[in-house]
Amino acid sequence: MAEMIEYNCPSCGGKLEFDSTSQKMKCPFCDSIFEIDTIQQYYAEMENSDKSTMNWDTQAGTEWQDGEADKIGVYSCQSCGGDIVADSTTAASKCPYCDNPVVMTGSLSGDLKPDFVIPFKLDKKAAKEALNRYLDGKRLLPKVFRTENHIDEIKGVYVPVWLFDAGVNARMMYKAEKRRMWSDASYSYTETSYYSAVRAGKIDFELVPVDGSTKMDDDIMESIEPYRFNEAVDFQTAYLSGYMADRYDVSAEESIKRANERIKKSTEQIFAQTVKGYSSVVNESSRINLTNGKAKYALYPVWMLNTTWNGNKYTFAMNGQTGKFVGNLPVDKSAAIRWFAGITAVATAVLFGLSFLL
Template identity: 60%
Template structure:
């Protein structure tokens, strides 16, 4: 059996969970709270716990290509089967939060974690607020909407630091027009513009989970790294957590793409006073590259309507919320007709006004 860890309240024996509001570990049964730092030594003690070794020498069937693991809940004795990317979960039998410590040791141990600042109620309220003012949202979706799943997940992120030496060449134009009694004139001046400079990037994030779409995770950025703390497993109690299944080397391409786009955006903002600006050559060279591994807090919400699942995500630190909503086709066409009618009426009014003036 693989190793698990659960935090027990020394007062009543209940399970301890990380409370995002208090920023402390709290027992939901006796309301006793503990600073996370006080559990640092408790981590080491829990890892020394050993289970009975009473196995029979019986043949075991091999696992499939997808590596799974069997874990024993220390509260009820139930067995959990988890895939290789699960680092924290809850027992399906008794509901106790479980941290799979073997998934977070050695090279798999994160350097940092940003603790949850917002709780489940905040995520549910954010979804309701997300639906406000949406004219094309079906009425039944708004009134009958039931959230089928809300889960707080620590998502693995690779954080890239680097110094960039960049050189970009632009082709720009300035255009001047004038007229005389006979002709209209256009003068176009062409410029080759060079920009060079050094930039430093810190904590450029790339999510390390293949189960999390890059565009979804980037949509809820930024995360404020100033709130990051050294990793301790206690922060994971009461939440789900994935360990990375996309390694740092495979994430470099995405990090380079983000660094290059940011560099181009910064340099382009300095090229002003021209009618057109087109980048012709870009060279970005990186040095002093460093990589860190961190867990970032994300609330994931799913709701089902008309047999279709709609997924949403919220930054568990800042509250930034994203997600697609269904569109009522009837409302869509009525709204399109209303807008078209207003535009037609305005055009007719202008025509009438022109006729009156002429």
């Protein structure tokens, strides 16, 4: 049986949840509020003084096929005793029977323990409001999508990310052109001067995030960036209470390629900006050496919203810290055609009229 923890209110015994507003643990039943450190310390002392053992007989059903069981974790809710079947990468969830928040500490110990966590700053209500604001003013959004829009699910998820620091040593060569034009009575002249420009130097990048979970769409995670890392805190399991969380299933070694791609692109842009005073600049060759330091492992807060319309599933995501909201919406093709025709007609009339005035 996998290890898990629930935080009970020392006052009434209700299940504590992390409150994004007060940044403390709050009991939804008696409204008691506790400091994170106090609760962690309280539970550490409880664990030391009262070592209970729970031996469960799990021999039932048919045999799992090879490797199949490795992907599934079975947890027992300490509140109602119900079995919680979850992906082996799940680090925090809710009991499907009593809705109590649970944290699977086995997914967060040893090498799997995150270094940092950015706690949720925005709550579920803010996510709903952000969705409504997001849908406003979209002229090509089908009206029925807005009116029939019922959110299937809103969940706060801590997504595992790898954070890479990198030192860059770069040497770039550019071919640049300067153009000068003049004319005399007979001819127009264009003089093009060709230059070779060399730029070399160093630049550092820090905390470049790469999604460490295969469950989370990489493009969505990159779309809701950036996060303010100065608000990150040392990881404590209490922050996960009341939210979903996964542990990484993409290793740091596998993730480093993506970080390097983004760092290389930025390096090229930064060096190209130093080649000034030319009509055109073309990068001829670039040598970019990256020295990656140790990667850090962190959990970033994301609100995920899912809705279904016309048989298609639409997923939206909101940065749980900054509120940046993203998601792809359906396009009303008939509205697009109407707008295209309308703009064409008005613009043609205006331009045609202007042609007689000019």
